[in-house]
Amino acid sequence: MLRRLQTQTTEMVLLAVIVAICLVLSLASDRFFTLVNLFDLANASAVNIIFAVGLLVVLIAGGIDISFAVAASVVQYLTALALAQIGGGGWVSGLLIAGSIGILLGAFNAFLIHRFRIISIVVTIATFNIYFGLLMFFTRGVSIYDLPDWWTGKVILFERQMADGNWAELRLPVLVMALCVFATWALIRHTTTGRQLYAFGDNPEGARRFGISVAAMQFIAFGWLGLMAGIGGLVQAHYAQEVVPNALYGRELDVLAAVVLGGARLGGGRGSVLGCVLGVLLVAIVQNGLNLLGASPYAFRMIIGVIILVAITLSNAQIGKLFATRSEGRAAP
Incomplete structure (x- = not known):
């Protein structure tokens, strides 16, 4: 019950902050609160949200993974090569190939963590460098532009022409993200399985004694993130209409900041999908607002660092102490 109250409080605070920032940005820039910009914001945030919900499962299970963005880049290249071998394929075959490769990469992380009893952040730092190094070595940094038409063709879910002649378009990535x-x-x-993931992340030893398989939890969590990384990589290449080896490099920190900001605890056992999505939207709105205001991109990196520090401090200390104090006060009478 306490965990649910903490989660709901985090979500309400995030929602209030997002509303306040949107109001400020709408006054500071007449381009922010337009349908064109809001739809562009949704389209551009779709891939990060896909990554974020995958990372959320890993964090709930008490792990951490910073290799998923590079893994998604590997998936893009391998999927492009596989599709070329089968004559182009389609969305079904593309999703199956990308998802399968992503799951294998996630399972590889889980295998190393479980088999050799290494903490997850160390393993994923290693695989981050391995994946990226191999990708750059074999591709030599060369992008792939010759992709199947179905992969690069624009799929519009909803569109409307504005008074200034611009088009507001809601595209396929938003639908994939919603799914x-x-x-x-x-x-x-x-x-x-979901309840077991929460239990395992909150108290690994207690979950183990209760009969929950440690290996199963790790493979499910990292496999799910691998699946989301594969799907996200496919969608990102569709949105960009090309496969670039370093296009997703560095995005893992933005996603991690957003998920932790959304209430997921680095120690495991806490987090919600709504909080995760709100965290990504908050980071995306801040970046979009800074771009509209002409701020330096380095300012955004600084803000991401501040967000990580503030989110970790609030989630692990202040909110927990606040609710613990209230609980003790109610129990005292």
């Missing part, structure tokens, strides 16, 4: 968000929500909230 990934729903699937993750269903997994962690409405399945036995």
Whole structure:
């Protein structure tokens, strides 16, 4: 009950902050609160949200992974090569190939963590460098532009022409993102596996004594993130209409900051899909606002660092102490 109250409080605070920032940006820039900009913001944030819900599952299970963005780049290249071998394929074959490769990369992380008893952040730092090094070595940094038409063709879900002649377009990545968000929500909230992930992340030793398989939890968590990385990589290449080896490099920190800001605890056992999505949107809105105001991109990197520090401090200290104090006060009478 206490954990649920903490999560709901985090979500309400995030929502209030997002509303306040949107009001300020709408006054500071007449381009912010337009349908064109809001749709562009949704399209551009879709991939990060897909990554974020995958990372959320890993954090709930008490792990951490910083290799998923580079893994998504590897998936892009391998998927492009595989599709070329089968004559182009389609969305179904593309998703199957990308998802399968992503799951294998995530399972490789889980295997190293479980087999050699190495903490997850050390393993994923290693695989981050291995994946990126191999990718750059074999591709020599060369991008792939010759992709199948279905992969690069623009798929518009909704569009409207504005008075100034610009078009507001809501594209396919938003639909894929919504499906990934729903699937993750269903997994962690409405399945036995989801409850076991929370229990394992909150108290690994207690979960182990209760009969929950440590290996299963690690493979499910990292495999799910691998699946989301594969899907996200496919969608990002569709949005960019090309496969660039370093296009996703560095995005892992933005996503990690957003997920932790959304209430996921680095120690495991806490986090929600709604908080995760709100965290990504907050980071995206801040970046979008700074771009519209002409601020330096280095200012955004500084803000990301501040967000990580503030989010970790609040999630692990202040909010917990606040609710603990209230609980003790109610129990005292």
